[in-house]
Amino acid sequence: MHVPGRSRERYAALLVALVVAACSARAQDTPPQPPESPTPQAPAPVVPTTPAVTAAPVVAVEPQQTNSCDVRNAGGGMGATAAARAVAVLSAGSAPVPAPQLVSPVLCVPHLPIINWYARFLNGPQVKAMTPLEKAHLAGRNLVDPFNIITILGEAGISIAANSHSVYGPGFDGWGKYSGVSFTQDMVSEFFGTFLIPSIFRQDPHYHRMPDATIKRRIFHCIDQIAWTQGDNGKGMVNYADLVGFALEDGVDDLYVPGQQTNLRASAARYGTTLGSAPIDNFITEFLPDIASHIHVRVVLVQRIINQVARTGSPGP
Secondary structure, X not given: OOOOHHHHHHHHHHHHHHHHHHHHHHHHHOOOOOOOOOXXXXXXXXXXXXXXXXXXOOOOOOOOOOOHHHHHHHHHHHHHHHHHHHHHHHHHOOOOOOXXXXXXXXXXXXXXXXXXXXXXXXXXXXXXXOXXXXXXXXXXXXXXXXXHHHHXXXXXXXXXXHOOOOOOOOHHHHHHHHHHHHHHHHHHHHHHHHHHHHHHHOEOOOOOOOXXXXXXXXXXXXXXXXXEEEEOOOOEEEOHHHHOHHHHHHHHHOOXXXXXXXXXXXXXXXXXXXXXXXXXXXXXXXXXXXXXXXXOOOHHHHHHHHHHHHHHOOOOO
């Protein structure tokens, strides 16, 4: 249907009026909302003022480097402490065990020149003369050497198992006493033969090999080295460490070795036996490297085991 222009204006006005009336009626039907009261705000807390604290400057601490000497000393201390503790526990039996004591041997001193002891075993004459402190270091290293301790414990176990009626007694108690006596004998031997007497008479405590000589000359060298050895100056001298040291060691052994006869005849017999068996160690040192070079044996391990058995023998009477 066609709506004239004037009629369109009336319809538009009527539509607007209806919309306004509807909005007014909706507003009248909605109840008025009370005005929102302002929320009271809590007073701000009063923060007491404190004087400013000045932080201390942070000083950077450089970590200390661990050298090889520290590692060797710590390892030697652990081995010596464990061995001493084992002997104390086994020797105590049913009695209370004394408090453990730490053993701290000095096996390496950082400021001392580094010496390759295995190289010295093979070519000793080419190494410089040792100072008394280096001789003490060598004695301590030989004493707490792991192979030496293992050999002492193993030898004690075999001896007690073979003769349970010895003066040391059977079982673990006897094994602990035997091990303690053997270890003390080894300590006395190293003190006199490696440190004290060589330091006083300026004697080189090492055996010097002759790998390029003939077999006969090397055999004779192993035997005569008991009486005639090399000094710190490289020249020949009397072997006071063996001739005098064996007698001193036997005299000290009389103080603590159980069942050992202390008369002059028994002491002379032990001195002669020790002096007569001393070349065994020299034969081992002289010829074992030649054998090991062919069969690829760890020469230091084998020498430490055979040396301990040959040198200390049985600590019994």
